[in-house]
């Protein structure tokens with residue numbers, strides 16, 4: 054079974070993650086790219102291996118060219134490549150033909166999507182654009198590469214029983230009251246409540262972000278297979294849409310990060326942005342830690358209640374892969 058779902062769209066970045074003319078290495082489907090934003094805000098991505106002698110272009114720098122475009126300069130012998138992969142060799146006065154094929158990007162507002170060079174098999178979910186139009190962007194956090202395959206990463210995200218283990222320090226979840234799972238194919242919705250054991254006033258004064266935690270965490274998770282899970286939360290101060298993104302960097306390396314959007318009901322909400330981001334960072338750190346400590350081939354003999362989200366992930370993984378196999382079969386003679 055293919056482990057990286059070629060043909061699915063991946064959100065490689067939110068524009069706020071890219072400072073103008075700063076190079077960023079991104080990986081998808083086992084390939085590395087150098088990505089950057091030019092002076093007019095256009096985003097480019099080239100294969101990261103320099104076509105001269107293979108240096109990592111992302112270790113070089115970016116320079117503005119006269120016409121508000123920009124070039125990425127190799128850190129080894131300083132050849133400068135434009136966004137089409139052309140360079141001007143020393144002594145020559147015109148650019149070479151393209152030496153690399155740029156990665157195709159689909160930019161919608163601040164969202165930078167890519168199919169990683171594969172033919173699209175699934176459309177890009179429009180929900181992020183809808184959220185961006187209704188909420189304020191509060192920042193990104195927890196951008197990290199985890200030593201795990203995409204399937205394990207997604208199973209963890211849709212596992213409603215790991216709060217008492219993986220996240221016990223943070224939330225003191227007393228139980229998970231699962232209410233409903235709405236399966237709409239590659240989209241789904243899960244609703245559950247998690248009553249928490251109370252913190253003392255002393256603890257809260259020491260860590261004021263704990264005031265953010267309601268006595269019951271009510272979760273509505275909106276899932277768009279495979280790249281996106283949105284955790285909708287609401288308190289008296291405001292609403293948040295915490296968007297978890299996933300990118301298969303390689304067979305056993307999966308990137309994840311959070312884009313946080315909020316809508317204030319009370320002015321104090323805006324002061325809490327940092328605290329919300331910090332919660333997200335801690336949660337992802339705890340998940341990354343446990344995922345790095347699993348025996349991948351251990352036989353799984355037990356099953357808990359409410360594993361319906363994980364069933365949904367497995368089912369879609371198989372469905373997507375089967376569609377893939379079928380389309381391959383119809384191409385071959």
Ligand code: FES
Pocket residue numbers: 103104105106107108127128129130131132
């Ligand atoms: S390796 Fe990049 S310029 Fe030589």
Ligand SMILES: [Fe+2]
Pocket residue numbers: 209210215219220336340
């Ligand atoms: Fe988790």
